[in-house]
Amino acid sequence: MRISSRRLGVYAVALAFAVLMNFILPRLMPGSPVDAMVAQLGPRATPAAVAAIKARFGAVDAPMMSQFADYLKGLATLDLGVSVKYYPQTVVQVLGRATIWTIFLVVTAIFFSLCVGVVLGAVAAWRRGGRFDTIVSPLSVVMISVPPVIIALTTLFIFGVSLRWFPVGYAYDPNLDPGFDFTFAGSVLVHAILPVLTLSPFLIGEFQTTMRSAMISVLGEDYVTMGRAKGLSHRAVMFGYGARNAMLPVLTNLALMIGAVFGGSIVTEIVFNYPGLGLTLYTASIARDYPVIQGQLLLMTLATLGANFLVDILYGLIDPRLREAN
Numbered sequence: 001m002r003i004s005s006r007r008l009g010v011y012a013v014a015l016a017f018a019v020l021m022n023f024i025l026p027r028l029m030p031g032s033p034v035d036a037m038v039a040q041l042g043p044r045a046t047p048a049a050v051a052a053i054k055a056r057f058g059a060v061d062a063p064m065m066s067q068f069a070d071y072l073k074g075l076a077t078l079d080l081g082v083s084v085k086y087y088p089q090t091v092v093q094v095l096g097r098a099t100i101w102t103i104f105l106v107v108t109a110i111f112f113s114l115c116v117g118v119v120l121g122a123v124a125a126w127r128r129g130g131r132f133d134t135i136v137s138p139l140s141v142v143m144i145s146v147p148p149v150i151i152a153l154t155t156l157f158i159f160g161v162s163l164r165w166f167p168v169g170y171a172y173d174p175n176l177d178p179g180f181d182f183t184f185a186g187s188v189l190v191h192a193i194l195p196v197l198t199l200s201p202f203l204i205g206e207f208q209t210t211m212r213s214a215m216i217s218v219l220g221e222d223y224v225t226m227g228r229a230k231g232l233s234h235r236a237v238m239f240g241y242g243a244r245n246a247m248l249p250v251l252t253n254l255a256l257m258i259g260a261v262f263g264g265s266i267v268t269e270i271v272f273n274y275p276g277l278g279l280t281l282y283t284a285s286i287a288r289d290y291p292v293i294q295g296q297l298l299l300m301t302l303a304t305l306g307a308n309f310l311v312d313i314l315y316g317l318i319d320p321r322l323r324e325a326n
Contacts, residue, residue, distance in 0.1 A: 007312065011305055018301040022294055023071050075298075081291035085284055091295040094280060099299065101171050102269070102276035105192060106261055109199035110254070116200075117207025118250060124208065125215030125246075137212060143205035148264040152198040152271040159194060166194050169273035191274075198268045199261065210253045214246035258307040262300050 074080060080091035120140070124133040160168035172178070172187040262277075269278030277296055284292040 011309060014305055015301070018298065018305075019072075019075070022298045022301070023068055025294075080295040083284075083292050084289040085287040085292065086289075091291045094292055095277070095295050095299055098275060098277045098280040101274060102262075102265055102278065104188075105195055105199070105268075105274065105276060106265055108192060109196045109203060110261065112196060113200045113203030114207055114250075114254070117204040118211050118247070120204070121208040121211025121250075122215050122246070125212045125219065128216060133212075136208065140205035140208040143201040144209070146201065148198060148202065148267045149271070151201055152268050155194050155197055156271060159197075167191050168194070171275050195265075195268045195272050195274050198271075199264050202264060203257070203261070206253055206257060207250055210250050211246060214249040218246045255308045258304045259300075262303070 078092055080095075083089050083091055083094045086094050117140075120136050124136050127133055156168055159165045167173075167190060169191075171191050172184060173191075176184050176187055178184060265276060266278030266281060268274065269276045270282050273279065277299070281293065281296050283289075284296070
C-alpha cells in the first residue's frame with residue numbers, strides 16, 4: 001500500500017510541531033525539579049553541589065537555540081535525560097518499562113472492543129428497528145457517555161472489593177518472579193481483566209454506533225442486493241458484503257479515538273495501580289519529573305501518529321479502490 005507524499009508530509013509536519021512544543025512547554029513552566037532538589041539540600045546546597053545537579057539534569061544556562069540543538073541530538077540518540085523521581089534511571093528506561101504494560105492493556109482492550117462492537121453494530125443494522133437494535137443502540141450511547149473514572153471505581157468496588165473475583169492492583173502477583181511460564185502469564189491476564197473491562201465500554205459503544213451507521217448505508221448498495229440475489233446466507237451477506245465495506249468509518253473512528261484511549265488508560269492505571277504510562281505520568285507530575293513528562297508526551301504523540309499511519313495502510317487492504325487514490 002503506497003502512501004502519498006502529501007500524506008507523509010502531513011505526518012512530518014505534525015511530528016515536527018510535536019517535537020517543538022515538547023521542547024518549549026517544559027521551559028515555560030514555573031519552577032523546576034532541580035530547584036526542588038536544591039531546596040531539599042538546605043545548608044548542604046553548596047555552589048559545587050548545585051552546579052553538579054544542574055549539569056546532571058541538563059538545567060544549564062545556554063542560548064535557547066543551543067539547548068534545542070542538544071535536545072534534537074538527544075532525540076536522535078534516544079537520550080531523553082535522567083528521571084528525577086526514579087534517579088539514577090534514565091527516562092528511556094522508565095518509559096520503556098511502563099510502555100510494555102500500557103501497550104498490552106490498550107491493545108487488548110481495543111481488540112476485544114473492536115470484535116464486540118463491530119458484531120453488535122452489524123447485527124443491529126441488519127435488524128434495524130427490532131428488539132435487538134432497540135436495546136443495544138441506546139445502551140451504546142450510555143456506555144459512551146459514562147466517564148472512565150466512574151466505570152473504573154464501579155468495577156473496582158463490585159468485582160474487586162465486594163465480590164473479590166479479581167485482584168484490585170498491580171500488573172501481576174508481586175510474589176511471583178517475572179518469567180515466560182504459565183503461572184506468570186495467568187497472573188498477568190487475571191490482573192488485566194478489570195482494567196480492560198474499564199476501558200472497553202466506551203470503545204464498544206463507539207464501535208457499535210459507528211458500525212451501525214455505516215452498515216445501514218452499505219445495505220442499500222447494489223453489491224449487497226446482488227449478494228442476496230445469489231442466494232447467499234444472511235451471515236455471508238451481512239459480514240462478507242456488508243460489514244467488510246462498512247469497516248472504513250470504524251477504522252477512521254479508531255484512529256481518532258487513540259488519544260481518548262490513552263486518556264482513559266491514565267485514569268484506569270491510577271485507579272488500579274497498574275504500572276503503565278498513566279501511573280508513571282501521574283507519579284512524575286507529583287514529583288515534577290519534567291524529563292519523564294516530556295518524554296512521555298512525545299511518546300504518546302508518536303503513538304497517535306503511528307496509529308493513524310497504520311490506519312491509512314489498512315484502508316488500502318480493506319478497500320482496494322483506495323490504493324490508486326493514495
